[in-house]
Amino acid sequence: MPDSKLEQFIKNSQAVENENFCLSKNDLLKSLDEVPFVHLPSFEQYKRCEIDKNGISTACIEADWGVANSGTVIIDSSKEEIRLASSLAEHLQVVLLKSKLVNTIFDIKDYMKNQTEKDNAYIAFITGASRTADIERILTIGVHGPVKMTVFIIKEL
């Protein structure tokens, strides 16, 4: 099953109401025009904007890992602007290289150890848009953070 990790990731990512697209590098780069905040080290694409309490429309950020069995993306957010952008964007777009898929969070234990051995670290595991069920257990999306989340999966650089 060559694609099982990818299929599993998409299935679990869909289960938390994410949109998921497999894109080519070119299509991805074309889609960035309208996006005010971009942070994609693998593609050397960076854009910055003012982020205040009114938030921003969209942020497109590259993930370090994708976890197949839960549809989770792992984003190194040690840079403050990445924390603010990923928390305060209405629409969070995450770019994930297919080669960065792992089966479970247990597969990135060493990464977590290495990252947090540094002087400071801030690593986010994100699985879907911000949500709550605090009122009558009715699931409501977008309580403090993003109202919408999309994952762009790039099969090859």
Place this chain on the structure above:
Amino acid sequence: MNSFKNKINSKLSDEILYNNLKNFAASYKKSRSAALNGLDFENLRMEINNKRTYSPEYLETLFQRFKDNAEKSGARVFRARTGTDACRYITEVCKTHETEYIVKSKSMTSEEIRLNDYLEKENLKPVETDLGEWILQIAGEHPSHMVMPAIHKSRKQVAEIFSRFTGKEIDKDNIDEMVKTAREFLRDYYFKARVGITGANVAVAQTGAIATVTNEGNARLTSTVPPVHIVLLGYEKLVEDFDTAFDIINLLPKSATGQNISTYVTWMKGCYPSANNQTDIKEVHYVFLDNGRLAFFQHPEFREALKCIRCGSCANICPPYEMVGGHVFGHIYIGAIGLILTALYDGEAKAKDILKLCIGCKACSSICPAGIDLQSIISKLKVIIGEEYGINPVKKTIYSSVIPNSGVFSTALKTASYFQKPLIAKDGRHLKSIPFMPKSKDFRTLPAVASSFFTEKFKKNYKRQQDFKKKVLFYPGCAVEYFYPEMGESLVKILNKAGVKVDIPGKPVCCGLPAIASGDGKDGRKTIHRNLKQMGNPADYDSYLVLCPSCGMAVKEEFPEYTADNPDLYKLSTEIAQKTLSLGMFLKKENISLKVKNGVKVTYHTPCHQARGLGSSASEMLKEILGNNFVELEDSDVCCGFGGTYSIDFAGISSGILNKKIENIRKTEAEIVVTDCPGCIMQIEGGLMKTGIDIKVMHLSQFIDEYIEI
């Protein structure tokens, strides 16, 4: 006690609470089992439990490692001995930074130390950012659930709270609009606050990193926007490495809400960049709270409670909690763990009433992802508190002078059997009415005391059994002895047919569980010692049988525990414990073939102590014998509300739990409910008769005797 009873009654009549909790319990069970599908839950929780057994010395080592890592990266670590120490330290930090507002994100620990009250007295303004907690904060209330703080509120009530607070008219049905309103208001506070306070779900000693788990993303903003971040956490949050941390992160959401993983798991280490801070880096403080914890790490049983990962599942499946909610069932911390932590952190005086709310069904122990045997700790605390505060004097007399003494007990009940004659209903087996029984406690038709007791009948009718090769000792227990001798007779008849000889103890003596469950350990011990003297030599018997799983559980668990200081009795009790089985378990073990005589539609209620004491259920066996005539009972292994004297002490809770059971029984359209426990029969049959529902309730022994060929 009276104000406590009033509080219970007001919750019992709260319809919103009733429906919210009932619906939540039903959907929770489904989503939890879906989330755990394919995982070896028992194994995972054992692993978490083993990995987190810390000696006080090892805990200190973990703490020092965390502290070194945190301080090396510029964070400050403060050890707060008491809640007040923690409050004082946090207040000082807030004042240093001249902040008016403080944003807070999900910290039960701050509730434990009443941090908000303290800050407000100091003219500071803490703002809860978790939606549910904020709703309660502006309503002036406390959370009633660990992960669903506002589960007791309806959308209408929330709309009213918001309208009052914002001065805007809010659509009473539009939850989306309510969430948006909260989002706007709270967004402002993140940017106004100079200090953010969060809790931590785990603290990894290996590198000095912590994790917070949220669905809303509020902990991310709380720890990102303000220039100062304070983390308030108990020492029990320490784990050695990411392996254990991930074990917890993996099971926590599945147990809490039935989610595969929480939306945000945020890991932080040291002082990360912060533009709002003049130094451009975040000022980070870790406040480690003792508040009694460190002493409990030295106690072999209580330290188990410190393994709690705050998932709330012990409340989610607790039948009494489901009836009254967390404002009664707990204090700050709620559910089974709440009863325990209240005793540990707030002292016995605060805990003595609420501990009694535990019905002893063990559902919490079987569901806890940290592998804590919550119910046993609650029993232990009841005994400790019973010694300190005494137990109800009427109960005390019964447990100390009547129950351990079979002569006195038999005589008392014999007398009762004469006096009850005018009260007996037409069927000759139940009471029409009970004088002096207040209406609120009169929700069942109760059985009459038998006119002749089991031991007498046995000596008269079954003295001469064939000398079969196989031999068992049947322990009748009080219910069979005095109320339901026919169940015992059925057992003897069945086993004789199957070629098994039955002996019984010389004199009937209670198993001691009722006394222990009420907190009377001393009399429990006396009773157990008296029992062991007449239970024969285990070498002579293939098995020891019970028809009451609570007696069985007492034999298996309490007998060894209460003889631990007496090597001979301990050896005897463990040998007996190993051989103790229910009738169904014995028939299965001996491979005795059973065939149904005629078609009758049957369902099965699994008694608590059958499922979670003896670890078995007869439903598989009945399915095999009856085929399509067997109907599964929804929530079969959920308590029926009996709990012995619980059903009199807390009749309102007991009858509420019973009504849910009866509702599920009616849904099966079965003619007979089979079960394995005389107590459950007293409760379920009593409830069905009182409401005039014509469904028969039978013990497995009676059912086999009447409907099955051997």
